[in-house]
Amino acid sequence: MHYTRMPIEIESPESLGYNTIESNLAESSVRDVQFGEVDINLNQLVIAYGDHIGKPELRQLVANGHIGLHANDVLLTVGAAGALFIIQTSLLTPSDHLIVVRPNYATNIETPKAIGCGITYIDLAFEDGYALHVEKVAAAIQPNTKLISITTPHNPTGTVLSGETLLALCHLAEKHHCYLLADETYRDLAFGTPTPLAATLSNRAISVSSVSKAYGIPGIRLGWLITKDPVLQTLFLAAKEQIHICNSVVDEEICYQYLSKKALYFPAVQYEASECFALVESWINGHRLLEWVKPSGGVVCFPRFKAEVNIDVEKFYHTLLSKYKTYVGPGHWFEQSKRSFRLGFGWETRAAFTQGLANIDLAAAECM
Numbered sequence: 001m002h003y004t005r006m007p008i009e010i011e012s013p014e015s016l017g018y019n020t021i022e023s024n025l026a027e028s029s030v031r032d033v034q035f036g037e038v039d040i041n042l043n044q045l046v047i048a049y050g051d052h053i054g055k056p057e058l059r060q061l062v063a064n065g066h067i068g069l070h071a072n073d074v075l076l077t078v079g080a081a082g083a084l085f086i087i088q089t090s091l092l093t094p095s096d097h098l099i100v101v102r103p104n105y106a107t108n109i110e111t112p113k114a115i116g117c118g119i120t121y122i123d124l125a126f127e128d129g130y131a132l133h134v135e136k137v138a139a140a141i142q143p144n145t146k147l148i149s150i151t152t153p154h155n156p157t158g159t160v161l162s163g164e165t166l167l168a169l170c171h172l173a174e175k176h177h178c179y180l181l182a183d184e185t186y187r188d189l190a191f192g193t194p195t196p197l198a199a200t201l202s203n204r205a206i207s208v209s210s211v212s213k214a215y216g217i218p219g220i221r222l223g224w225l226i227t228k229d230p231v232l233q234t235l236f237l238a239a240k241e242q243i244h245i246c247n248s249v250v251d252e253e254i255c256y257q258y259l260s261k262k263a264l265y266f267p268a269v270q271y272e273a274s275e276c277f278a279l280v281e282s283w284i285n286g287h288r289l290l291e292w293v294k295p296s297g298g299v300v301c302f303p304r305f306k307a308e309v310n311i312d313v314e315k316f317y318h319t320l321l322s323k324y325k326t327y328v329g330p331g332h333w334f335e336q337s338k339r340s341f342r343l344g345f346g347w348e349t350r351a352a353f354t355q356g357l358a359n360i361d362l363a364a365a366e367c368m
């Protein structure tokens, strides 16, 4: 493995210092929860090693409501990031080949790079509505292709694959005896009815998610992978046990109690995100300088400066942060041009979010 730090982590708001930012539009999650806001009691918890696969009752909660899914199909991990790392390092070697969509959450590209496997990128284009075409994925398959890696709802664009596309990708993986890795971390933030979990559609599909993005509790570092293939499940458990044996039982308990009562908390979170989505939509529709592909899920979008706009983007990001204390995710976090940036609409209060949008306009006007 050859590790390199990723720009998205080096320049993350938590690395920069939250106190330097007043309008944080760089986040990709809903607002973080304060412990005292939720009814969680840890008094009875014994701080022993936990079940290596993960707290059974929590795995059952994750499996609930998904056709044909059982608690044993779920392996708890340290965030979705931990799940992605386990899957990629268990399945890929330098002699294997991976197909991965770009742009993407940086880890989905960086870990395969660190492994040194062959990589074919499927580049999504603004002009094409950031659509993923299954024929392009099929054309990229090689005899040693081990993994097809997709993200839906997509980070950073917020586009969502249809159920038919997901199924077609599963069939492709089955036909070519490889696996589909579906990063579904934003699934619970779908605008409409979410597509079925990829792992319920095929034994060749592996689903990944967590409580970081939709539930505002990323600090407990709790995620999971789901596969209905018991051989794969054992392989992934072996990797987990070698890295950290089990999850933190404190994290598992907090997560379990939170998810058990999510009906109490989640509607307000969804309402706030939808209100901020309405704000960003009315801001960008007809915008003089910016254009977007309207997202269909999640809490991020990826606007860009129109081609005819002559702007100094370096100066724009600098002015936006240093003068207006407003932060967005520049395109290079996703190996894209800095004329595009990720804008998160789920994290800030409505007031700070509205101010952030106004600040983008002010900073842009000063950098033309």
Ligand SMILES: Cc1ncc(COP(=O)(O)O)c(C=O)c1O
Pocket: 028, 078, 079, 080, 081, 082, 105, 151, 155, 183, 185, 186, 209, 210, 211, 212, 213, 218, 222, 223
């Ligand atoms: C698509 C995607 N997958 C995985 C992750 C990692 O999430 P977690 O905090 O659960 O490790 C992120 C975080 O930004 C993400 O955007």
